Amino acid sequence: MSDDKKYIKGDKLKALYDQTLLCTSCGYCKSVCPAFKGTLWDHNTARSKMVLAYGLLQGDIPVDDSVVQSIFECTTCGDCMRRCPSNVKTVDVLMAARQELAGLHEVPETMELALENIEKHGNPQGEPASAREEFLPDEAKAKLRTGGDVLVFLGCVASNTDMKVTSAIFKILERAGVSYTTLGEKEPCCGFLNYLAGYDSDAFGKGLLEQIETLNPRPKMVVTPCPGCYRTLHHIYPENGVDLGLESKHILEFFDELIEKGDLTVTKKLEGNVLYHDPCDLGRHAEMYDEPRKLLSHFAEVKEFKFNRDKSHCCGGGGGLQSTNYDISSSMAKARLTEANELEGDFIVSACPACKSMFSNAASDFKKETGKKFKVRDLVEIVHKNTKGKES
Amino acid sequence: MSEEMFKELQELLGENFTTSTAARYAYSSDASIYRAMPDAVARPMNTEEVSKIVKLANKYKVPITPRGAGTGLCGAAVPIKGGITLDMQAMNKIKSITPENLFCIVEPGVIYDHLNNELKSAGYQFPGSPGSAEAANIGGMVSLNASGMRAIKYGATRDYVLGLEVVLPTGEIMKVGTHTLKNSSGYQLEKLFVGSEGTLGIITEVTLKIVALPKAVAAALVSFDKVEKAGQAISNIIAHPIIPSSMEIMDNTCITAANRGIDAGLPDVPAILIIEVDGPIEEVGREIRQVEEVCKASGATEIIVSDDKAVYGLWHEARKSVLPALGGYSPELKIVSLADDMGVPISRVAQAVIGFKEISDRNKVIIATYGHASDGNLHTKFLIDPSKEDDWKRAEKAVEEIYDLVLSLDGTVTGEHGVGMAKAPYMKKERATAIKTMKAIKDALDPNNIMNPGKMFEWESEHIMFSLRYPAEVNFDE
Incomplete structure (x- = not known):
């Protein structure tokens, strides 16, 4: 960062100026903010981010490393917004602040690196594009970019870090006789990380739209196992004027339809206490609470976390925090496991590759520390292991 | 702050000492109307660190403003004279809960609701019940003699403080009070620190009486x-x-x-x-x-x-949601915390509420009234356009009239939120005969006046609209 003092332009935050004044600093958000709980520093609370946004907008404070760090030390889980009795749009203010910072190219280095990877390789992990096809089952490889009724948009996290989920998705689709296709190495990043970093969304969706136009027959629906991708495809693209010309669903909704239609049959139930964790991007941000529970209820009696649905605690993997402050991020996952342990949970099931990744890492430490072993699963894996198709 | 002091604090506290822009700006305000930037934020982990910080501040004559959750409404945690803001939130251990002794011992950063969650399993409670229970710290509650809706039956924080550990402005560690339910052992100094708003020292441990949960x-x-x-x-x-x-x-x-x-x-x-x-x-x-x-x-x-x-x-x-929820009352108006917790004799509550409404109408300011009617403790919140100087001026006039009314009803300017800056000139009016003694106590304990200076009886103006955290400057000379 340059030594010269930089100030934001204000064009993004200005529209939310009113929100910064609406915040009474009552502190209710402190009681739910995972970033505050993880650090106990006031500048990590939602209310302080409202204060910082005000200060940036008023030109009271310049943009420096500490401001960037504070604005980005947040999972954007949105629990503050849920708790706020003044209904302050805290996450909107935070995102506008990030857009202001991004406009000055002031984004944390680790996040910048991930964005560079997206630019160069099409994914934040920096994996070669071809890696998206490496772990696909042969059946899926045969249907790469062929067109079909359903386009499977795997997303970067599932494609590059969770081969179990990736493989399971296609096996389920084969089993159910679904006409599908997937993009493999041509699948672009949805742009959610760019969005979280505050970068302009002009280019959002265009890459995907171009790819969709190459498919013949053109899919009628796109499904994804990733809540971040789902939010982007289902909400952020339309908000930015991008129409993919097909229906978008989280893959769990589609799998539930397959069970309801009889294309998939449940073969067995899970044994043990099965807790469902609401991912923030699917829950608070997309308000999808009943659908995952309905799907999971085919396989188990769903046990609830004390803090669930709109009050769910973040796994720590949201908002890009994992890349900007892994320590806080992982402490959140551990805290959630502690809650699960108090409920004597055996399975922790989510519908998000990032949640699964966070919990899997935390579970490994948890086992070392306490001896307790959790089975961390994505809903996709539950469906894969416990269903059969019509003819099988 | 001198370079030398900066280095010494950094060496002492490491990552728990910061002069970063984000921290200083975030710690420049609480839930009051004020903003003033500290030069640094220090976060001690134990009493010894507090003592060392205070010794350094006393040596270099740098102000210290202690801060808990920062949910205070009168500006007690706003460092109006700069210096170091001492964030006590990391000293958050519940040291012991002994129902058989009817007390618990806690560090100041323990959150009210967290303590009560622990006490609940033993069938006990600390029944202060402040509106900000889910965030408020015990240390802050003691410093402001906070209470809440159950004071009529259960009293205020003052009634539960059996003992304190305090770091005096010289850095000396002092134990006051006892671990017994009663004591007649000399001056009741533990009570002196209740409501002292960080002007006499730093509270580092609290022994609190607990009471059984109702059936x-x-x-x-x-x-x-x-x-x-x-x-x-x-x-x-x-x-x-x-x-x-x-x-x-x-x-x-x-x-x-x-x-x-x-x-x-x-x-x-x-x-x-x-x-x-x-x-x-x-x-x-x-x-x-x-x-x-x-x-x-x-x-x-x-x-x-x-x-x-x-x-x-x-x-x-x-x-409990009234205070923050008032912020959404009207798109143009914002809630500001003014004249927020007057106390009147119980029989005069209606008279006060009606009087507040008249003051509201007369000054053309929306004033919402609510409060703990049973103990005569009333809250008013003002809805104004905080960018307009005229709104602030009308608000201050209304504040003055409210306090005049309250004092005429034999009341007090603050029942549970404390004085800070927002009530300072009116508190001086209310306690006119006691100011000299308060000042003598302050001078005796804090000769260099490093502890939260500029607050309460040290407030120099007859007005309260200075150093606002809102986009307006209020000029009273016009």
Whole structure:
């Protein structure tokens, strides 16, 4: 960062100026903010981010490393917004602040690196594009970019870090006789990380739209196992004027339809206490609470976390925090496991590759520390292991 | 702050000492109307570190402003003279809970609700019940003598402080009070630090009396078509005699705000009372019926009674949400914390509420009134356009009139939030004969005046609208 003092332009935050004044600093958000709980520093609370946004907008404070760090030390889980009795749009203010910072190219280095990877390789992990096809089952490889009724948009996290989920998705689709296709190495990043970093969304969706136009027959629906991708495809693209010309669903909704239609049959139930964790991007941000529970209820009696649905605690993997402050991020996952342990949970099931990744890492430490072993699963894996198709 | 002191603090505290822009700006305000940047934020982990920080501050004559959760409403945690803000939130251990001794020992950064969650499993409570219970720290509560809706029956924080560990402004560590329920052992210095707002030292440990949780609770939501009738009902209940565990009053402005803010579903009437009784099951049943009878006789238009926590819990939630929810009352207006917690004799609550309404109308400022009617502690919140100097001026005039009214009713300018800066000139008026003694105590303990300087009786102006955290400057010379 340059030594010269930089100030934001204000064009993004200005529209939310009113929100910064609406915040009474009552502190209710402190009681739910995972970033505050993880650090106990006031500048990590939602209310302080409202204060910082005000200060940036008023030109009271310049943009420096500490401001960037504070604005980005947040999972954007949105629990503050849920708790706020003044209904302050805290996450909107935070995102506008990030857009202001991004406009000055002031984004944390680790996040910048991930964005560079997206630019160069099409994914934040920096994996070669071809890696998206490496772990696909042969059946899926045969249907790469062929067109079909359903386009499977795997997303970067599932494609590059969770081969179990990736493989399971296609096996389920084969089993159910679904006409599908997937993009493999041509699948672009949805742009959610760019969005979280505050970068302009002009280019959002265009890459995907171009790819969709190459498919013949053109899919009628796109499904994804990733809540971040789902939010982007289902909400952020339309908000930015991008129409993919097909229906978008989280893959769990589609799998539930397959069970309801009889294309998939449940073969067995899970044994043990099965807790469902609401991912923030699917829950608070997309308000999808009943659908995952309905799907999971085919396989188990769903046990609830004390803090669930709109009050769910973040796994720590949201908002890009994992890349900007892994320590806080992982402490959140551990805290959630502690809650699960108090409920004597055996399975922790989510519908998000990032949640699964966070919990899997935390579970490994948890086992070392306490001896307790959790089975961390994505809903996709539950469906894969416990269903059969019509003819099988 | 000198380079030398900066280095010494950095060496002492490492990552727990910061002069970063983000931290200094975030710690420049609390829930009051003020903003002033500290030069640095220090976060001690134990009493020894607090002592070392204070010794350095005393050596270099740099101000220290202690801070808990930063939920205070009068600016006590705003470092108006700069210096170091001492964030006590990381000293958050519950050291012991001993129901057999009827006390617990906690560090100052323990959150009120966290403590009560722990006490609950032993069947006990610390019943202060501040509106900001989910965030407020015990240290801050002691410093401001905070309380809440249950003070009528259970008293204020002051009534629970059995002992304290305090770091004096010289850095010396002092133990005051005892680990016994009673003591007559010399000056009751532990009480001196209650309500001292960080001007006399830093509280590093609190021994708090605890009381058993009630066996049963019931509550009534009572509607009135006139504020006067609600006021009369309050007096009639107390005179009956019934001592409820809480009795909250909300005017229509607050009712509307709570309904909009959290969809509270409160009746849209000129005033409501939320009355709670607790105790043994038979007694609670009898008392809530008596409350019903008295309210009916006092002209209540509707009475809903419940012993279901889900039901009366929502009423309390609605009441607690009033302060922040008022922020959403009107798109143009914002809530600012002014004249926020006056106390009057219980029999004068209605007179005060009606007077506040007249002051509101006269000065053309929307003033919402609610509060702990049963102990005479009333809250007002102002809704103004905080970018307009004229709004602030009209608000200050209304504040002055409210305090004049309260003092004429034999009341106090603050029942539970403290003085800080927002009530400083009025507190000086109220305690005119005691200021000299307060100052003598302050001088004796803090000769270099490093502890939270510029607050309470040290406030130099007759006005309170300075160093605002809002986009307006108020010029009183025009």
